[in-house]
Every structure is written in structure tokens, then in C-alpha cells.
Amino acid sequence: MNPLHNAEQAVLGSVLLDPEQLAHLTWLAPGHFDRPVHQALFAALRKLPDDGHHATTAETPVPLSWVTDAVDAAGLHVRGLTAVYAHTLVSACPHAAHAPVYGRMVLEGAIHRSITGHAIRLHQAARADALRGGVEGALHCADVLSGVLSDLAQRWGSEPRPVEPPPATAPVTAALAPLPVEAGQAVEDERFLLAVLTERQKAMDEVVDWLRPGDFSDPALGQLYRCLAALHHRGEPIDRITLLWEAQRRGLLSAGTLSGDQLTAICDGVGSGSAEWLGEQVLRSSVTRTAAASANAIRDLAENDALAPGHLISHALHALGPLTEVRTRWRAAQGHNAPQQPSSVPPPEAVPTGRVRAALARSASQHIPPEGDTPSRPSPHRLRAPGSQLTPQFPAAAPPSRT
Template identity: 55%
Template sequence: MTPLVQAEQAVLGSVFLDPGQLDRLSPWLRPGHFSRPAHAAIYAAMLKLRADSHPAAKVHGGAPVPMSWLTDTVSEASKHTRGLTASYAHALVSACPRPEHAVVYGRMVLEGAIHRGVAQHATRLHQAARADAIRGGAEETVHHAEVLSEVLADLARRWGTKPQPVAPPSPATPTPAHPQPVDEQLLADEEFLLGCLSARPQKLDEVVGWLHPGDFAEAGHQQIYRSLGALHHRGEPIDQLTVLWETQRRGALADRTLDAERVLRICDPSAFAGSAEYFGEQVVQASLVRTAAASARQVRTLADDESLAPGRLIGYALHALGPLEEVRRRWRIATGAEPKPPRAGHQQDSTPPAARIDAARSRSRPHRAAAPPVMAPTTASPPPARDRHHRRSPS
């Protein structure tokens, strides 16, 4: 028998012995917080009898508890679950060490419910993300992500803490990665998007605010998008050769993330003609689903750690959902559900400012030798000489 089951038995036994303990438990402990259906049914029956003004509900201060409290509770609970007997209720009474410690036992039950509830909803989020990855959607993922966030906020209130993200300490050993299989169609969409942006660099202004390099599933595609963004930011020309040169400068060719032939093929302007916004939206949507699956795995791992106190578990779980919320915000901008934020220094003309272009090109110009500095005179300068042809008039 686990400590959690023992805590559930103890809190029920304490209420059998002292029905007045319900006044301290009912504001925050719910039947759904019990892991065993029989225990949940017994606690729900106790709350119902108390609401119906059972005679035992008026017992306080160590007065004797009527026997009907136990028998009526078992009778009411038996309507919702099978196998309950009066002998099991007596066993619950025997399992209670100290009736006055009912609140402590109840918090043990709530702590177990927090771990269990977080794990269940994280599992549902992960399953929704896997299903959306197959069918090419994101609605179920977004729904279950919202439910998990609401559950964490509710559990935080019941535990008596604020629902705020808290970064967990760095683990001694890194968590092993779980690579997700990437759909070939998604990789094709990413290549098509990069080709569209290479052929029409002005489209970068329309996607750069919500499409990030990390949204690409393939590392090589991330490097090409970074190169396109860097060239566009510096106001330099964009074509196959300039993108290839930029990827080389970033080390993507040296570490074999890319090769020259692949970069030239992806950036071939004659092979692509399509909507960069549409394919960018598809890339962000796929990134949302992947991020949701990764966040759900992290939350489930946290929930399985029984050594984590509920406050820390909730804070760490909210922190793990942070990247998902960030991608979700950008996805809403991409789909038009949320307005695009204004960009600092954005001009109506898509052409980069002349000052930025000149600064970028100046890095390739030969610099003139600097003129020697002019030393300041150490003595006062003599007055200017008079014109030698100017003679003083005779007096």
C-alpha cells in the first residue's frame, strides 16, 4: 500500500471519527482528489449527508458520534460504487492515526492529486500533438494546452500559491532528447518557403516578425533562413551565391549541416513560385505541434517526480509551457487571429535604409589611409602680415 492510499484512508477515518473535520476540509478538498473510486464515493457521500443536515454534522467538541453516520455514509456511497461494506468503513477508522490531523492528511491527498492531474493532462496534450502532427492541424493541441494551463492555475489556487513560472535548476545530466519523426511533406514545404524567400526577398518583411529559425524542423533549413535574414537585415543583395557565402561564413558548410549543391538547389529562383505567407504559416503550425509535444513530455517527467512539492511542480510545469505559449502567439499572428505587433523603425518602403546599405557595403571597401593629425600650436600665432604693397600714408 502506497503512502498516498494510506493518507486517503486516514483522512476518511478522521471524518468518521470527527464529522466536524469536514468544516476544515470541504473548502479545498474535492472527491475527485482521491485516487481510488471507493474513497472518492465515500467522501462525496460525507459531503452530501452534511449538506442534508445529517445529525452527525452537528457533533462538535468530542461529543459522541452516532452510529448512523458510518452506516448512512456507506449506504449513500454504495449508490455510486460497488463493493463497499461497513467493515471497510471500520477499517478506515482504524487506519487514522490522529483524527485532529485531518487537515494534514487532506493536504497529502491533494498533493497526490496535483501530481496525478498534471500527469494526466500532460499526457492528453502529448497525444493531441501527435494526432495533429499526423492530420496536419493544431486545434486539438491548442485546446489541450489551454486546459493544462487552466488546471495548473486552479491547482495553484487550491494549494495556496501563485501560478507563476519558475525555472527549474539545471539537471546534473541533460535530459535525453526524443527526436520526432518529420513528415516529408513538411520538409518539402520548408524548402519551398526558402525558395520563395530567395526569389522574392521583399517577402521577408512579411514573415520575419512571426517566423523564427527554430520553427524549421531541419537544421539545414534553419541555417539558410538565418542567412536570408542576415543578408536582408544588412541590406545586401540576395541570390544563390550570396546565400551560399553567408551559410559558409556561419560555419554551416564546415560542420556539414549543409553542402553547396543543396544550398544552390534550394535557393534556385526559377524553381519556386508561390505564397511565402501560406508556407510560412504551415511551418509555424508544425513548430507549434512539435513544441507542444516536447513541453508535454517535460511536464509529464516533472509530474512523475514524487519528490517535487506541489508548488515547485506547478511553477516548473508553467515554465515548461512557456515556449509553447510563445510559438502559439506567433502562430496566431501568422493566421491573422492576432494583429501583427509594430516593428521598431519599420518604414512603409520595404527597401532597407540607405544608411544601413552603405554601412554594410563599407565593410568591403578599401579604407583610405588616415591623414596625420594636426598638432595644436604650442605658442600664440603671430598676427597676420600686412600686404607688402600696402604702405602707410605719409603724415
């Protein structure tokens, strides 16, 4: 027994029984139905009144032609639809007046399917980007998914704002492990970057503003980068000895996170390299891993049928938060400015002219000319605010003392 399938049949059956129910289903689209035959039939039922079908204006009971004409119109787009199935839909509707409730169930199923499909596309784009060494596909799919979530929130009537899911419904996701297609190269880039940061003076200045320990696929290497960042923040010298000491102070050696031999192996044999370029490779891998993790989390949420659409949309927006954060740092690494948020301040032309002049008259400061110069006469709009009868007086500033 499929509740969603029953709800789709009930919606169509209610409209076949009572065409006036279409007026209460203007927000429901044919694409919200799961089965193609239901999509075609609902599209035909919505089109018949626009074509002036007499069933929508007749005061007598609904004529049989309303059913047969809808079946014939829908049969032009799908195969196998007969009048027998139309009567099955009618018998599947308990009450025609409950059509809006049935339609809401159909929309709820459409929201879950739509979010699931976009999450799958986001994960596929992240894997493709990891293969070709880019991030554009994943970031584009993330933008599309964010727009879809906002549109679905508007259709459902909820506010599109990120909300962290409670532990009971939070998806169980693994740590940001490397994608299989990039695992080996990602760890190699991370080791080489740490070696360059340790051996080359001032190399941390090239990456410290936008690279974070969480961007490393190997947690142990991320902890080493944290040690380097701490030394850089305190202004202490950085070399393999100070790095080993900092790792010991942070308990990495005693906890078994890494050993002194492993640290020495990372720092040995380093040649020339660009810390900025290597850091960008590490951050690029972090973008694709984060996109894949967000996609998996959103898909797990969308496949939970017990989750209400409003909560699903809010939790999905929250799952996109880590990707938005690492994307901002990626743009900073590429030298792009972060996108400006729309300002809530109205444009200058929208502010009344009188208010602007009054504000200028109250806030404009007087110019104190040097000694020996003749002060120029201030303009009238600085002497008198609109509607005022007195000239505002400002205390004269004391002339600067000469040495």
C-alpha cells in the first residue's frame, strides 16, 4: 500500500467527480504527480475548463463527457489510459470536497522527490569535479538546489531558513573522507603543502587567511596544519623542530595521532613549491568533499518520509551551510570578492528630498580655515534646514597650536 499513490488517485477522482474542485487546486501542477499517467490526466483536467468545456458551467450533474473528454485528451500523451481507469480513480476518492487535502499530500511527495533528485545531481557533479580537478559543476548544482529549496518553501508556505535537525532525525554521515577518485592525490598534495610550509619562511602568509585544518582529508595532517597556524599566529619561528614541539604540546604524539618519524618523513625531501598553489589544490578537494557530504546528508533527509516538508527544507538549507562556508574561502583564494548582500537601505532617490536636506543641515561640520585666510561664506542649505527659522550655531573649534 502506497499512501502517495492513493493520494494522487484521490485528487484526480475528486476533480472527475466535481470539476469545481480545480479552483481549490490552482497551486498544484501536473509535474507534482509521480506517475506520468496522473500527470497527463491532471493536465487535461486543467485544460478542459480553459477550452470552455460545458461541464464546468452546467448546473446539472457532471456529464459523462467530462470524464471521457479528459481521458481522450490525456491519451494523446500517454499510453494505456482508458475510461475504466478513470472510474477506478473516482472510486478511490472518499470525499470530493477533501481535494485540497489530497493535493497537499501530492505536493508533499513532490517536495521529497525533487530534493532527492537535486541532491543526487549535486553528488554526481562533485564526483565529476573531483575527476577533472574543478569545482564549477558542484557549485552550480548547489546554487540550483538552493534556489529549488527557496521555491519549494514558497509553494509550501514556510520560511526558507536553515535549521539544524534534531539528533533524532539528523542523518548519520561519515567524516569528510576523500572521494574515491581523488583520495591518493589529495593526501599527496597535503603532505607536500605541509613540507613547504615548514621549510619555507613566510609561506604561511600565502594560505593562512583562507585555508583551515578541516580542509585536509587526513585528520592527522589537518592537526599538523593547526600547529603551523598556531606558531604563525604567535609569531614564533617555524621549522621541523618547533613543529614537532608544538605537536607534542597539543598531545598529538601521546595520543597516537602521529609519530615523530611520520612528521620527519613529511618534512624530508622537500623541494621548491608554491604554498599558494598547493593550498588551492587542498581547498579545491575540500570543496568537492563538502559538496558530496552535503548531498548525502540532504538525500538522507529527503528519503525520510516522516519528515514534514517545512522541516525538510529548513534542514536541507542547514546541510548546505558547510558548502557555503568553504565556497566563500575558495573565492577568497581565487581573488574574487564575496557576493554582496542586497542592502536594506533604500536608494537615495527613494528618500524624500526635504529629509536629506535637513539631515545635511544637522550633520555637516564647519570647515576651520587656516589663520590668515578669509573663510568662504557657507552655502544657504548649510545655514538653514528646511522649515527652520533659526540658523543652527556650532561651537568654534580652537585653532591648532603651533610648535
